[in-house]
Amino acid sequence: MFPKKALRHVPAVVAGLLAGALVLSACSSDDGGSPTQGIPGAAQNNQQGNGGAPAQPINLTIAPAGGKNVNPATPIVVKASNGKLVDVTVKNKVKGTVVKGETAADGLSWTSSEPLGYGATYTVTAHAQPMGGGDAVEKTAELTTLQPDKLANPNMIPAPSSVKSTGIGVGQPIVFQFSYPVQNKAAVEKQLKVESSPEQEGGWYWIDDKNVHYRPKEYWQANTTIKVTAKVYGVDFGNGVFGSEDREETYKVHDAWVAKADGNTHKMKIYKNGDLVKTMDISLGKGSTPTHVGPHVISDKHEDYVMDSCTYGVCKGDPNYYRSHEKWSQRISNDGEFVHENPNSVSAQGNTNVSHGCINLNGENAQWAYQHLGIGDVVEVTNSGGPKLPLWDLYGDWELSWSAWQQGSAIK
Template identity: 50%
Template sequence: MRRSARAFAAAGLVSVALLAAACGGNGSSTPDPAPAATVILDGAMTKPINPTTPISVRAGFGSLAKVTVTNKKGKQVKGESSAGGAEWHTTQDLGYGGTYTVTADAVNTDGKHTKKTFTVTTITPDDTAYANVVPAPEMVDDDGVGVGQPMVFQFTKPVKNRAEVEKHLSVTTTPSQPGAWYWTDDQSVHYRAKNFWKPGTKIHIEADVYGVDLGDGVYGAEDNAVDYHVRDSWIAKADGSTEQLTVFHNGQLVRTMPMSLGEPSTPSHRGIHVVSERAASVVMDSCSYGVCQGSPGYYRETVFDNLRISNDGEFVHAAPWSVGQQGSANVSHGCVNLSPADAQWMYDTFRLGDVVEITNSGGDELPVWDTYGDWAVPWKVWKAGNADA
């Protein structure tokens, strides 16, 4: 009996095992389908964007097989993928007031595609302004600018958001020389160091202002960048008490010339002036400042070998009519009068950015807004800046 019960139990176990094997089949099953890929445009793109903002697309549950962005004319905007193909963004700036078509194709792990098309627009400014470099590169000789030359961006429209604009301006010097920006008016921002540039300095000036809000609906029209190099140091010192002009080349005295500054009624501005223009001949007319023909003191004269040192009509130039007073009396209308030979030497030697310092003239200090009156501002004041003024 015990033997029969044991046999019956064994037979039962075999039956259960066979039944389990029959129910299990071969162990395979059909997998669930992968979720469909999604295409997502950055939510900020639903409103007009700044043209410097990249158009950004990303894929969910898959990767981006292809993305194209085209403008109204069908021109394609450059872009690149990132995050292993899950994201894509443009790599070049867009245009103002533009409409762009974004076509994206995403694929999931099953190889199935999801395609979507979006429209992105960019802001339309009320106006745009350029940041022009002064001096213009084409005005600079191959031997470079002088040690007194400030770096200048002159905007074609007034700038209200000056502090914001400054964040997008840069100057790099080699060797390094710390400097600072200072606004001489609402369209002109100047950069200089504490002291004159070191001869041989390389200067890179850059304005990354495209897309920058300058204020009052005006935006930067384009970026701008220029490279300069600084030539040897040429500094002329005009002393009204001795009526002598002394010239220093890299700190060494090389020439002394008799000269005449402005007479007491029209004194020369005192302080550091910087050569901003050279002209072989200039017609100087007193009517330009209100003393016209028929009035006492009227003059109209063609003058040669001119170095402009301020926009207030001050030049270093040849004055054959005052040779008799040069070295003994100040008789000009504010200019530095020299003999024809000395003026020719100065004209042949001095270039943009070279320095003419006037002392003991009896005149007011050259104003900061007069071309390059930058050096009249103490370094402590200049360094503090005035963007928020």
Template identity: 65%
Template sequence: MLPKKILLSVAGILAGALLLSACSSGDDGGSPAGGAPASGSASPSATPVAVTFEPAGGTGVNPATPIVVKAANGKLLDVTVTNTAKGKTVAGKLADDGSSWTSSEPLGYGATYKIVAHAQGANGQPIEQDNQISTIAPKKQANANLIPAPAAVASTGVGVGQPIVFSFGKVAVKNKAAVEKALTVESTPKQDGSWYWIDDSNVHYRPKEYWKAGTTLKVSAKIYGVDFGGGVFGAEDRTETYKVHDSWIAKADGNSEQMQIFHNGAMVKSMPISMGKDATPTHLGAHVISDKQANYTMDSCTYGVCPPDPKAYRSNEKFSERISNDGEFVHENPNSVGQQGSSNVSHGCINLNDANAQWFFQNMGLGDVVEVTNSGGPQLPVWDLYGDWTKSWADWQAGSAIK
């Protein structure tokens, strides 16, 4: 048996060793020997992957809203979005680091989509996460009809006075500001321009001054998914390009009974005319040519003036170019040749002799301008097809729905 003094010394040594051991373990947060996590604590590698969906789910989803799937504390392996009725999958792109997936094509209206995401956590554990959404079903869809039709002017281009018109047919647009924000006109070279709502279904765009000759116009309507109001939504996006041809401007003066033609700013021809008589005067202001026909039957009934009204007429005319929707044309009229250059005798049209009418027809086209002065008539209304230029720039800007 060891002496008592020696036993006490050994006990003291053992106690000191235990005390040092306790201090050492407290320095690293209390981990037990061997590095295993303490009871009640979690290692980052043990946290499972979290998958989230945008939109979160449910009904009434706008089909133009992208589907976004995200992974936290792990990565996505793949995502499949399927139209449950058609079985068609939606295209999308997975981020290089697997943190997200985003759809790259719009969804359809009134459809249900199942979303299946496979992901892997930082702990290596794979999971599958599912979701389902349904998109809005509009009462009606609105198309963005362009005037002039791009195909009709693809080879000729348009004149410097041509407004860009979006017509939404019989749809009465209630959310005009939302729709207008989806419409753009990019001009090269750049010119300031603005939209003007002619009525609830038609909106026009024009620059502050006539387009510059040679301008390219890129016109877009990004209306898919846009709420027009009243249960109506945009049917599809549309982008078109117009080219502005040389500047052709005719100046018709009721005092001189002459019309001067300017090509790119230089006067190239002057011709005698006869405009509307006192009972049916030609409108004042800048008119824009909207149509041209080598042979055309003019019938006042087309704008509501029918027999037995003394203002009614029906006649076949040659080399006719429409300058308003209420029966005003520039055309050949052999019956007024004797008055051309001296008095106004027409129903509101600008009459020319055969040679001048042919020349005018060959050189002037859609979007070109006919400015009428001293006719004795009222101002061309802004709603009369292309009465856009009769508005001052300030008044035109006031017609925008975006304030």
């Protein structure tokens, strides 16, 4: 340090050099506060492309945050700022299995691509590197998914495998039957989707707490392809019940078969794609046990079937009780109505209604109907003297007008 008096005699050039040295000293840092300290190459990076500004520290975030009672259907998302992801590993802590995921093209995020399990703990480990290179940083987290009290299966009717080779008829509703009651119907219904080709208007109706049906405004068009999706895994059904799995199934509608049974003429006319192909003599239900009026849908078929009225509450001791073997039987309601052969009523077929509610045919006609009609085909009954087929009576869906059907949706 020069004495103050001597400094006044220093040549101007030397004084200028001293002043420059003081300025350089003031711009340096010796307190260890640089944000890039300890990152190799950071000082060099500060001078490239950012005008000398200090590099920002890498920030890694892992979501969902909290780590407890995580919904297993919620994707895990890892994001990096001021750096790019090198790798992300999500591992089941007990099983050791690794969850699949994908890193975005820009390297700034990673998202899991498969659901987690219920009641499981996962460890998340992420590494990211500074934009300009250097040592990677690490962040870890642990999360546990929720454990439901019960899991509801989304069972489908008809079972897709049972109609894969035959297809379904134009009257067949799409049915989800859940294994536990659904309290949060709107939340579940929002995850159910039906796509038809060609496109047709349709909607859902909750028959009860376990059963929801989908039908189009009119009968399905012949040869329609129906794609059904249920994204219910992780959905809260209410009362501690959650969806057990997602489902995606495809149905194919076959030709349009509609049978029209008239209680006044005692004839049943059968149409294929709108063309009349067969007319049969029939006998409907007698006055004390009339056949339900309105559209019915074939739900089951048996070449040889034991019909027992006790299955729907009419048991021994009741004058209307019966138990008999019948051939070529096709169920059209759950309370005992079938289209089937009845050799005992052949003399009445074509002129009198004498059955317990079924549509009786002779052997030849019953076999023909059995071989040509199938699951989902329609049998429309008129002039039977009976009440309308109840909505719940598998399937009374077509008894409702379209506006009334729409009221059965839980989404308002």
